[in-house]
Amino acid sequence: MTIAQTDILRGAQAFSEKLLKHTDIRVSDSYLEAFRQHVDPVRYAAGEIIFNKGDDSSFAILIAEGEVEVFAPDTGDTLAVAGDGALVGELGMISGDPRSASAKARSAVRGWVIDRTDYREFLSDRPELATLFFRKIYAQLSASYGKLREQFVALEDADRRYHALAFMFVTIVLMVNAYALVNGLLLGSLRATHHDAMIFWTSRAMELWGGFILWGLTVRCGLTRHDMGIRRTNLGRSILMGLLISLPALAAMIYFRTRLYPQLAGTPLIDPAQLTLSVYTYILIAALQEWICRGVFLTSIAKLMPGRMRPAAAVLISSLVFSTLHLHYSSSLAVVALLTGIVWGTLFLTYRNLAGPVVSHFILGNAATLMGIWAIWQGG
8 A cells, every 4th residue: 555545544534533523423434435525624724714704604624633713703702612523614504604603723723624515415415414414513512502501500600609799798898887886886985984804805796796697608608718818828928928027017116116105105115014815815816807807808809899900909998997997996096907907918818828917917916015005096
């Protein structure tokens, strides 16, 4: 057998294999070889247009190698991607209707072009060809339907999550307002009568109550612990960065302590009298507050908002809310909460881990308490 005969044989086998792919129909080799005589090999370079919407549907392409993208030229949306063994343009070729979409080679494409006239002439003598084509078309449509069904289910799930997140966002806003109102009225009166223990336990009870509600909402919204930064990934980096950003903040607090608050002049830098229960348990409080503000609220906003700027917007919005919750203490504390919120929010989004913000929150919060600054902020 000569080289030319070998190439012809390989070409015939390849054509038969691709034409029968995705079907279970059996056709004799002689029949397929007869049909192959009516088709021509074709090649397209990557990006080359195969046909345009509105063109006469005069041919179909059987793909031997590469991928063809079928797209809507008006919007540029990809409608389908056909690969090895697929027919492209077959429906228009059979019906005779103009092309309903455009097609281009996504990569270098090799295959065979089936002319509509040749197809119909061959079909007139061998009606089995119609069965073969319709079985192949049915298989391709079934596969496309399966993909569309998966996409539809994914869109439905995304829609449910979006509405659940929107509901959670509204709930959080209402909870924030309720929390601020209670802090402004109830805790304000308790502070005036120096009921420090009552203030501590009332604040903790409200935070736990809010935490239980939000945990239920996160389950309903499909937020995972990984979404909320409760994971091992980047744990060490997040903690290290939390420590590093706390150092200059601590240095600034020490430097400005007596310059901004002259009433602290002459007092010890660390006041042992401030070592109360709240100092020891602040790691739990900081973790709960960071989870609510960054893990839940910031994450929800970032998922709800569109556009490339949504991470920055989510950090700013959550920090403003966090700042508002401290406004009943003093405007100074609100400003500090805004600035630290922006830093901790950025740290959270950078590593997607809550550990760094929690550690920094714990260090700086307790430092403000032990230096006497927190007491001044509380007094306005």
